[in-house]
Amino acid sequence: MKFKLQVHLPDTLTKWFPEAIWRMEEEDKCCYLTFDDGPIPEVTHWVLDLLAQYDIKATFFVVGENVYKYPDLYKRILDEGHAIGNHTYNHLQGLKTPNKEYFKNVEKSDRLIGSNLFRPPHGLVKRSQYRYLKQKYKIIMWDVISCDYNRNISKIEVLRNVLDFVRPGSIITFHDSIKAEENLKYALPLAIQALKGEGYEFKKIEFPKIRPLYIKPAIDIIDRLKERIRKISRA
Numbered sequence: 427m428k429f430k431l432q433v434h435l436p437d438t439l440t441k442w443f444p445e446a447i448w449r450m451e452e453e454d455k456c457c458y459l460t461f462d463d464g465p466i467p468e469v470t471h472w473v474l475d476l477l478a479q480y481d482i483k484a485t486f487f488v489v490g491e492n493v494y495k496y497p498d499l500y501k502r503i504l505d506e507g508h509a510i511g512n513h514t515y516n517h518l519q520g521l522k523t524p525n526k527e528y529f530k531n532v533e534k535s536d537r538l539i540g541s542n543l544f545r546p547p548h549g550l551v552k553r554s555q556y557r558y559l560k561q562k563y564k565i566i567m568w569d570v571i572s573c574d575y576n577r578n579i580s581k582i583e584v585l586r587n588v589l590d591f592v593r594p595g596s597i598i599t600f601h602d603s604i605k606a607e608e609n610l611k612y613a614l615p616l617a618i619q620a621l622k623g624e625g626y627e628f629k630k631i632e633f634p635k636i637r638p639l640y641i642k643p644a645i646d647i648i649d650r651l652k653e654r655i656r657k658i659s660r661a
């Protein structure tokens with residue numbers, strides 16, 4: 427396999443988050459299309475039309491704010507049988523966000539969508555955020571990123587990124603966003619056709635719920651612990 431860090435991470439790095447899902451365990455020739463950052467009317471309808479045309483089910487990691495703005499479009503994703511994952515409410519970057527604020531933002535999105543799947547925006551979370559979120563969510567990363575959002579690479583390169591790195595069980599990431607629109611509209615139909623030609627089937631990502639939703643946030647527990655430590659150190 428070729429080496430291209432932006433597209434595919436080696437196992438030495440994915441081990442950093444061992445319980446996150448980077449690739450599905452598959453005996454069959456099967457892959458998982460995922461779409462991040464939507465739903466937005468300009469792109470998501472087009473993606474849904476294309477998936478319907480090929481009778482493919484996929485997984486959408488939605489931004490809560492967009493779900494709030496476009497509830498009918500969100501409903502269309504559900505009505506057409508796709509899976510939904512949480513991608514925070516405001517597309518927050520974990521490393522730059524204090525934990526309390528980050529967890530609140532994830533919960534705000536959860537109140538709208540109630541999914542047990544979570545994908546951190548930019549794939550970036552602190553170890554502490556990962557440890558907390560994995561109690562409640564299956565953290566879904568990727569095996570292949572198309573880099574469709576990158577306007578500095580050619581459309582053909584976006585397509586190549588997918589076709590060069592795909593393997594059975596691959597979780598493939600595209601974006602239903604304005605930034606990715608041009609590359610996506612070129613690469614996605616061609617990727618689907620090529621993968622079908624190679625005998626790939628497409629599935630959505632599904633896991634049984636790990637724990638009931640709306641568990642008490644661990645941050646409360648941490649706050650209480652800190653208070654106790656303060657009291658002890660004062661005594």
Ligand SMILES: [Zn+2]
Pocket residue numbers: 462463513517546547548
């Ligand atoms: Zn994103």
